[in-house]
Amino acid sequence: MDIGMARTGHAARLPGRTDTVHHSLESPAAARSGMKDVSAPQPRRQGEELMDLPEAWKTEDGSALTLRRLEESDAEKLIAFVRGLSVAARYFRFGSGDYDPGLDETLRYCRLHHDEGTHLVVLTPTACGEQVVGSARYVIQPDRTSCEFVIVVADTWSHHGVGHRLIDALLGCAKAQGLQKIHGRILASNRDMLQFVRGFGFAISDSTEGDWMKIASLDL
Numbered sequence: 001m002d003i004g005m006a007r008t009g010h011a012a013r014l015p016g017r018t019d020t021v022h023h024s025l026e027s028p029a030a031a032r033s034g035m036k037d038v039s040a041p042q043p044r045r046q047g048e049e050l051m052d053l054p055e056a057w058k059t060e061d062g063s064a065l066t067l068r069r070l071e072e073s074d075a076e077k078l079i080a081f082v083r084g085l086s087v088a089a090r091y092f093r094f095g096s097g098d099y100d101p102g103l104d105e106t107l108r109y110c111r112l113h114h115d116e117g118t119h120l121v122v123l124t125p126t127a128c129g130e131q132v133v134g135s136a137r138y139v140i141q142p143d144r145t146s147c148e149f150v151i152v153v154a155d156t157w158s159h160h161g162v163g164h165r166l167i168d169a170l171l172g173c174a175k176a177q178g179l180q181k182i183h184g185r186i187l188a189s190n191r192d193m194l195q196f197v198r199g200f201g202f203a204i205s206d207s208t209e210g211d212w213m214k215i216a217s218l219d220l
Contacts, residue, residue: 053120055169059160063124065133067165070119072110074132077123079106081132086155109137116140117147118173122162133157136166138174138182146181147174167200175220183217 054068070078082101101109112119119137123130133154138147149170153163174182186193186204188211194204197216207213 053169055165057165061160063160065122065124065160065162065165066130067120067122067169070110070112070121070135070137072107074121075106075110077130077132078109078121078135081135081154084154085152089152089155112137112139118170118177120166120169120173122153122166134162134166136170138170138179140177140179145179146183147179149174149182149184151184163196167197171200171218171220179220181217181219183215186214186216188212188214 054066056064056066058064079101109119117137117139119135121132121136122134124133125131134152134157136149136151138149140147151163151166151170153166171182184197184202185207186197188194194214194216197218198204200218202216202218205215205217207215
């Protein structure tokens, strides 16, 4: 499951932000420009009061999962996660089937400031330590009232509720931060993702880029 096809440029390359949303999910029933516009409403600072995180649960098959905010120490885990995605998942999310983030780029993802957005991950314990199985983020737009999101779930973890938990938590963080609207760019061919976001009340519209790209938007 992945949502968000990356546009060129630094902001679009940040994992978890939707420039295109690719997502093989279970169906559930940018960065700031250099100067801040002080005349526009400013989102509240992100703190632990925004969401009750971390959140831990077990799937029906007994797998243990934890949802929490991405930390700088997660860089290597995030790299391994992206490298473990299928070619199709990487293409839908990053615009390239052989996309491979380096450490410097990944560290930038991990250092997203609370005034820029929120990045969440879902992890599961393994014999070699924690493994990232899902990632979602939003980046606050220059108007300071809206954000763009992306979400990716490991192919082998589809239909385990990971995508549902991530998007639900992401929406909660965006609301708590005072944002008014969230949107993502989704390939028209990504029918699973379109169905998924519709289940959360997102409206789907055509993109000005062409009928191959859709915009999913939701008022918070």
